[in-house]
Amino acid sequence: MSAHDKLLGLAARPKVAVHKFSSCDGCQLAFINDAVSLLELSTLVDIVHFAEAGPLDEFAEVDLAIIEGSVNTKHDIHRLEMIREKAKYVLCIGACAITGGIQALRNYQDEKGLLSWQEGVYPQRTDVIIAEDLPTAKPISAYVPVDFEIPGCPITSIQLVSAVRAILFGVEPEKNVDSVCVSCKHAGITCVMVAKGEPCLGPVTANGCEALCPSLGRGCYGCFGASKYANIKALKQQFRDMGLTEQQITHKFQFINSQDAGLQGE
Amino acid sequence: MSLDKTTKIEIPILARVEGEGALDLEITKGQITKCDVRIYEPPRYFEKFLEGRAPNEIIDAVARICGICPLAYQTAAAGAMEQVFGIEISQWAKDARLLMMLGQWIQSEYLHIHLLATPDFLGYRSGIEMAKDYPNEVLRGVRLQHLGNDIMKLFGGRSVHPNGVKLGGFWHSPKESAVKAFIPRLEAALKDAEDVIKFVSGLTFPDTTIPFTQVSLRHPTEYPVIADHIVTSDGLEFHVNDYDKHFREFHAPQSTALHSTTLDGRPILLGPLSRINLNFDRLPKHIQDMANATGVQFPSKNMFHSVIARAVGSYWALERALQLCHAYTYTDTPSAPEKVCAGDAWFAVEAPRGVQIDHFTFNAEGKATNIRISAPTSQNLPCIEANLRIALEKFGLDRPDHEIQLHAEMVIRNYDPCISCSSHFLTLNVTRK
Numbered sequence: 282m283s284a285h286d287k288l289l290g291l292a293a294r295p296k297v298a299v300h301k302f303s304s305c306d307g308c309q310l311a312f313i314n315d316a317v318s319l320l321e322l323s324t325l326v327d328i329v330h331f332a333e334a335g336p337l338d339e340f341a342e343v344d345l346a347i348i349e350g351s352v353n354t355k356h357d358i359h360r361l362e363m364i365r366e367k368a369k370y371v372l373c374i375g376a377c378a379i380t381g382g383i384q385a386l387r388n389y390q391d392e393k394g395l396l397s398w399q400e401g402v403y404p405q406r407t408d409v410i411i412a413e414d415l416p417t418a419k420p421i422s423a424y425v426p427v428d429f430e431i432p433g434c435p436i437t438s439i440q441l442v443s444a445v446r447a448i449l450f451g452v453e454p455e456k457n458v459d460s461v462c463v464s465c466k467h468a469g470i471t472c473v474m475v476a477k478g479e480p481c482l483g484p485v486t487a488n489g490c491e492a493l494c495p496s497l498g499r500g501c502y503g504c505f506g507a508s509k510y511a512n513i514k515a516l517k518q519q520f521r522d523m524g525l526t527e528q529q530i531t532h533k534f535q536f537i538n539s540q541d542a543g544l545q546g547e
Numbered sequence: 548m549s550l551d552k553t554t555k556i557e558i559p560i561l562a563r564v565e566g567e568g569a570l571d572l573e574i575t576k577g578q579i580t581k582c583d584v585r586i587y588e589p590p591r592y593f594e595k596f597l598e599g600r601a602p603n604e605i606i607d608a609v610a611r612i613c614g615i616c617p618l619a620y621q622t623a624a625a626g627a628m629e630q631v632f633g634i635e636i637s638q639w640a641k642d643a644r645l646l647m648m649l650g651q652w653i654q655s656e657y658l659h660i661h662l663l664a665t666p667d668f669l670g671y672r673s674g675i676e677m678a679k680d681y682p683n684e685v686l687r688g689v690r691l692q693h694l695g696n697d698i699m700k701l702f703g704g705r706s707v708h709p710n711g712v713k714l715g716g717f718w719h720s721p722k723e724s725a726v727k728a729f730i731p732r733l734e735a736a737l738k739d740a741e742d743v744i745k746f747v748s749g750l751t752f753p754d755t756t757i758p759f760t761q762v763s764l765r766h767p768t769e770y771p772v773i774a775d776h777i778v779t780s781d782g783l784e785f786h787v788n789d790y791d792k793h794f795r796e797f798h799a800p801q802s803t804a805l806h807s808t809t810l811d812g813r814p815i816l817l818g819p820l821s822r823i824n825l826n827f828d829r830l831p832k833h834i835q836d837m838a839n840a841t842g843v844q845f846p847s848k849n850m851f852h853s854v855i856a857r858a859v860g861s862y863w864a865l866e867r868a869l870q871l872c873h874a875y876t877y878t879d880t881p882s883a884p885e886k887v888c889a890g891d892a893w894f895a896v897e898a899p900r901g902v903q904i905d906h907f908t909f910n911a912e913g914k915a916t917n918i919r920i921s922a923p924t925s926q927n928l929p930c931i932e933a934n935l936r937i938a939l940e941k942f943g944l945d946r947p948d949h950e951i952q953l954h955a956e957m958v959i960r961n962y963d964p965c966i967s968c969s970s971h972f973l974t975l976n977v978t979r980k
Binding site for chain 2: 302303304305306307308309310311313314316317319320323328334335336353354357382383384386387398399401402403404405406410413414418434435437490493494496497498499502504529532536537
């Protein structure tokens with residue numbers, strides 16, 4: 282079903298809920314930090330649940346559930362299933378909801394390794410933590426069907442408002458297929474990898490930040506996840522040729538979006 | 548309502564706080580017998596997955612602990628690492644870090660005052676609701692908040708997870724014209740900020756005294772943002788390196804956040820109220836006069852005065868930011884050269900919510916082998932619980948559950964708790980016996 286067909290039944294003034302799972306709250310700030318947009322949005326939709334901003338009705342029937350964060354606990358699987366059941370559409374915002382985010386670095390630990398982390402951080406009552414912790418931090422789509430996604434760590438207010446506007450118009454939010462390199466070229470930013478020898482994930486990272494890091498003279502570290510035509514193999518070879526160790530290269534790819542399918546490869 | 552049986556009140560989710568949490572309240576025969584703030588924000592293990600990582604990756608990563616105060620984590624982590632490695636950062640970088648931190652204060656404090664705290668005092672469920680009756684006040688708050696965000700963007704490209712700070716200083720130096728453009732905005736903001744102080748002075752504050760040890764950073768010459776001494780209302784002043792000689796961090800079973808107390812188990816209070824109480828002498832005379840004109844005498848032991856402390860502290864922040872923008876010059880060496888060595892160090896900053904203190908240990912290759920990151924909300928948790936007991940008993944435990952719930956939430960929101968940080972939302976369960 283196309284997004285257009287899917288969105289045909291959307292109410293003229295939809296009910297919207299904003300939910301948080303495991304995250305830093307930074308993507309919700311795309312609403313709150315731009316309070317003018319939040320006030321404007323509140324005239325277009327009914328915000329029935331948005332704990333950080335105030336309204337509370339967690340399991341209300343809604344047209345659109347906007348979800349931030351990854352799933353790391355047993356309780357959250359249950360909560361997510363309830364939210365999905367009550368929502369016509371689910372829009373995931375940010376790296377945590379889409380790929381598991383930085384906390385998905387735990388997924389590289391075996392059971393014993395994770396136990397050592399749990400004991401290291403919560404030495405007195407590790408049992409309370411173990412009872413709830415899942416072995417992995419996973420994206421929302423690992424547990425329930427997801428309709429739309431906005432990538433980024435964090436997402437921007439413009440991305441969010443554009444996506445909500447698009448959905449209100451009955452169209453799918455635009456997906457950016459380009460890499461960060463495209464923004465560098467548009468903005469006339471000198472390539473930091475070529476000119477300064479800074480390792481940069483820009484060639485394989487989805488655009489959306491307007492080449493923020495290269496504009497500050499530093500390499501991209503992959504906040505927006507893999508770009509559509511990412512050539513992982515070629516970039517890893519480039520990093521080797523620049524003298525990076527295998528561990529340094531692994532760390533580059535295993536960071537904000539380590540579980541992103543598009544960032545895997547030799 | 549009978550006082551001698553068990554009753555349950557539930558606040559399913561605490562609103563207008565950052566993160567996920569709950570409050571379990573048990574009232575037996577008119578006395579609070581249990582008051583647990585439960586933080587169920589899932590653990591994310593930053594302290595562990597950053598072991599073995601390179602310093603600049605750590606700076607980018609720690610921002611992700613909290614979207615609201617990412618820079619406090621970055622500034623503390625960078626500061627600790629520079630101490631370990633013996634990197635002396637330039638005065639330019641020190642000033643730039645202070646300016647950026649002031650931007651974060653301005654952003655976070657005005658957000659809290661307008662969208663999170665004042666709706667409580669004025670009887671609204673949210674800032675969105677309050678904006679219908681107080682459009683000018685809310686929009687003034689938004690203007691100030693945006694100004695803070697824009698200062699952060701100057702150096703970091705964005706205000707949430709900024710990308711400017713690196714080991715040794717900054718990745719780039721903004722152009723002078725970009726920084727000087729803030730001068731007229733900051734000058735105009737001072738008038739707004741003065742009006743905010745008057746606005747919050749007119750609120751009605753419940754009368755509650757909390758007798759806990761207040762803790763803040765202490766700077767040799769000015770109001771503390773980045774400083775290496777800790778001062779307490781018990782009359783102690785010591786170097787941040789001695790943190791563990793005075794405070795203890797522990798894991799309470801109701802929470803995924805670590806708690807802190809004094810060594811003998813007393814709660815500690817961090818944040819804007821402690822800052823102004825312990826550093827009133829570090830405010831310029833005209834700002835002291837503005838604080839005195841609010842009708843509140845500092846030092847105050849009433850946590851509801853935190854909103855005034857925020858407004859006054861933020862006025863200072865705007866004025867200091869203005870000075871820094873006037874003095875700003877471009878540099879082509881925004882960073883000192885990087886180097887690494889084995890060692891360990893403490894470093895602390897005043898996040899908007901209070902002292903954020905880190906301890907890092909590195910091996911000779913410059914890889915972190917042990918990391919401790921203590922968020923202000925975690926350190927405040929025992930104090931929040933103790934404050935709730937006092938405030939609710941004073942408020943009256945025989946009141947209807949929904950009134951108790953609202954009052955409890957209001958007490959908690961005074962702390963502007965940042966729960967993603969502290970473990971990184973709140974359900975209230977009241978049991979009456």
